[in-house]
Amino acid sequence: GLSPKWTLDVSGNYNPWTFSKNKKWKHWLVQPEARYWFCNKMMGSFIGFHALGGSHNIGGMDLDFKFLGTDFSKLKDYRYEGWFIGAGVAYGYAWALSKHWNLEAELGVGYIYSKADKFNCAQCGDKLEDDKAHNYVGPTKAALNLVYVF
Template sequence: MKRLLIALLFMMGSSVYAQEWMLKTNLFYDATTTMNLGFETRLSPKWTLDVSANWNPWSFSDNRKWKQLSFQPEARYWFCESFNGHFLGAHLLGGIYNMGNWNTDFTFLGTDFGQLQDYRFEGWMLGAGIAYGYQWLLSKHWSVEAEIGIGYVYSRYDKYECPHCGDLLEENKPHNYFGPTKAAINLIYVF
């Protein structure tokens, strides 16, 4: 996390013109107590690079876990001009997770979230996707953007017997996922 912040500060320092870079937070992640920070910089009049990091280190009551650390760089093409209006993005994503003890009883696009009630999963993921978004200028320094993306994620995980403790049941098990990979309502500060 320290290296990410140093890299972000370095990239911010490399831009000296107004509206060449911005900081953002995803309000969806904020609502789930996931700390997040995004940085975006202009590469050309219609291209930008967006890099976001998300971190949820918390264990909740009754030892419920939804811990994760993830990164998601994205190249964006803007239809009009960068930081304004419609854009398309291509993103990568990667991270680690530790989840369990959640009373969820549903399956979504082939992933059985009901297993989170009786098992704990710890692993890593890598993926890629495409996205569409729109950004609204509110003032000289403030903007809001909405974005949705789909893609593919490959994951490997260890499965444990119970959410609290438990013996290792499966090791280094692969999982493939295709579906939503990005959903954001970002509050943005433009420099």
């Protein structure tokens, strides 16, 4: 808690794995969020303002779909290695389960700017493009959290 109606949430993700046939979906991500609670902190509705940043190394994945302007089918034949930053706003709700335990649900939207080098294939190292920029607007956070309150 930062004040009677403000809290700070910091989440992180790390995936270091390379799958069979050199398929990669490696990334790390840090996502701090300031939350304003409409009633009491850690109870009921809140609005969150989050930032995010990290890096990725993705390729060799057979995903044949497009989502909000991103063509995931390119991940089958190419590998992308780069970084990203962004920000967004979210709405959430917390239910008190007991004195120290809460259940939270949250959904957020925002903007992400990324730059990545494009490589010829998931296994190869031949670079095809340097620092290709990509802009994304859409979901930036979806969470269901079990929270311990001190």
